[in-house]
Amino acid sequence: MGFVGIGVSSSEDEFAIQNPFKTDYEQVFNMSGYAAPPIETVRVGIIGLGGRGTGTTARLTRIEGVDIKALCDLQQEAAESALERINSEPPLSHSPEIYAGTEDIWMELCERDDIDLVIVNTPWDLHAPMAIYAMEQGKHVVTEVPIATTIDDCWELVKTSERTRQHCMMLSNPCYRDFDMMALGMARDGYFGEIIHAEGAYIHDLRHLNFSKTQYHDMWRLRQNASRNGNLYPTHGLGTICNIMDINCGDQMSYLVSVSSNDFMMGERAKELAAEDPFFEEFVDKEFRGNINSTIIRTHKGRTILLQHDVTSPRPGIRFNLVSGTDGVAQARPSRVAKNHDGWLPEEEFSDLQEQYTPEISKQVGDLARQVGGHGGMDTMMLWRLIDCLRNGIPLDMSVYDGVLWSAMAPLSEWSVANGSKPVAIPDFTSGAWDTNERGMDIELRRGATTNII
């Protein structure tokens, strides 16, 4: 996609929202609120055993009612080292079979008939193909973020999930962070009044990781940054905001516009590295992603979301950042709340709010999850709730519509950036069902919560 100059657009109305991703698809079955039959022991196959996948595997061994049946990685040693890790201090015994060595070996894992859930922790491009294939083989599937990198893949995930009635959830762990859940609880309780605006971001200086020759297989993450321009990682900042605004279940995103700065850092770094190491020469003349991307989303109910992405600038991190309504505001890092223009609530009042809005999920498993760990416990809490929902046959906290919508911000922002920041319509993956869908993200544990952390 090149920059489309002003005045050469072929769209009917140049000064309005563009709709390049229009589709005629109509929902065949509503996966929002869908409860699959209960599964007492969840038999799991895991694909992708890099740093993230291995951590997930280890955490799963601490959850009741899980049987890890298969581990898959392109590299034999990665799969074996994950196996070693789960066998080193086994609270429960798992004897997974190992799949490794070829590009397509993951398909064999999906084809097994003794697996209920496939967990995907591979490079981004593979999430959707693997999830689709797993569902086609009758498996529920969860993937790391983002669940897809193209709008076509988003739709394929929706269609496949609706047709096969298999769950397809994106593992959006920040939704289980303490302050995110506190803000969600407050919003649902009406503390902020009507929600008007929210802000989230993925601001995380990853230069040392992305330029490391040993971190990501075949430099896949640097390649993403060297070939795309937009918000490549929108889900971390967006999940909690969508939960708060009831996106997909009461409101829906309407359109977005997106602006990227130029790249001031990655091209330079590639040149510096290539001067000493020919390995980096292939990156020297790449068009690197603009360092900061800012995207504004507007919803059908007239709210706005500011979403940012910056993984190069030397600055402290941001994820969910702010929610603002007719009666109050909350902001993160450090967490704070205000009810008026006079200032932020004093520490004591804030603590009271923290106490009041600690959700049931934190009360029940927060301490244990923290002990098991994973980004301060939120990874464990998310996995625990996933397994608990499957075991109880109740809806998952996040639906296929959530995963694809949040992920779709990447290709949509790329389109807007490539087209001189024109506004672009956001596909409605729920086919209009957002108006009547019930809320997910049951942080008060109205159902289930019968699974133990071991």
Place this chain on the structure above:
Amino acid sequence: MSFNRRDFLKKSGLATLGLTGLSAFGNGKEKGPNEFKKDHEQVFNMNNYAAPPIDLVRIGFIGVGSRGRGHVRRLRSIEGTEIRAICDVDEGALNRMLEDFDEPVDTYTGSDDAWKELCERDDIDLVVNATPWHLHAPICIYAMENGKHTATEIPAAQSLEECWKMVETSERTKKHCVILENVCYGEFELTTLNMARQGYFGELIHGEGAYIHQLMSHNFTRDGYHEMWRFRENATRNGNLYPMHGLGSIAQSMGINYGDQMKYMVSVSSDDFMMKKRTRELAESDSFFEDYVDNEFRGNMNTSIIKTFNGRTIMLQHDVTSPRPYSRIHLLSGTEGIARGYPEEKIANSHDGWLEQEEFDAVMEEYKPEIIKTAGEMARRMGGHGGMDSLMTWRLIDCLRNGIPVEMDVYDAASWSSVIMLSEWSVANEATPIHFPDFTSGSWKTNKPIMDIELERGGTTQFV
């Protein structure tokens, strides 16, 4: 009125905004993102223009509501000033102002055009105005036409035509047209500008500014703004109506108008969730509000993103209704570090976290510019938003007296204010990107920085 304005913004954007050179846009298909371009060619470059020095600056002041009254008091506390004439349409306001004066001062009131007579006097060097928004540009233009330097409260203009006319008039008359953007003289703003110039942030990539200031009570008070002008602005327009406080210092750090230029912007407003509701409540007991119960009020939160020619971005917000603490954000992010002004002032140069207080204090001390060292303490004592008003006023007079360039010129006034109209256009056209007019006619590429915070020249004026 609101419907018409919006209809027009959406459909043409030309006639009511009064742009000349209509033929340049031909059949209408070419309008749009370059709609506000103009064929103006610079006749004289006002960047770094030094007018002849004026030892005693004789001032005519227009608009002495609460803001104007403060300005007059501060101006009088600066060496080499004399308030020659004061004008206000509201005689009560005028009389309250006169209570400050022992010496005689000429006054103008009684008609909507009384300010013109003040501008026409031949014993005034500088016309300052603190009137409702829609009068700023007409007064500035008329003052310059009458051979006066002029300084105006923000925003400097309310249409693109006014922006251009200010530029044209300033260039032709060689009179200064200064936008009184006091925030540019905030201590954190001045210090971070110095840090940007000294390379602390490396190359600047991104900035953020805002005007988040809950004015619900101000705007809905019947005895606040003259004839409810500020309420009516919010009841008839949609966009970022007040971008300058968040933008000014960021633009200076990025060298906008001298080294970089704003290229295009997109703007999105939320709906209004508060003002119409409040209007309807008030209309039950006050018939004034009945006329507005069906208005489309400004969306409560407006967010805009600007892209510059050098590839940087600026995120700007405007929210004067939500119940949340004041913020201008004031974020500057570069290849080597970051500063953020709100919720509290912070600096960082890595992902590991903000500098500890002690380090922060050391950096602030190290980069404290000369203007603060010389006049900061005195300005704080004189007051006005913590001293920034006094510092700004002092420096304006000091520049005029020394015959050195003013620090915020007509190009700043026009470009910072143009964001208002461009955001309204973008909002009315569903966030379609809109190109900035280049008020410098391309000279931004070679213009030299203004805002001489190291006081390399001048700095000789005293507080009295």
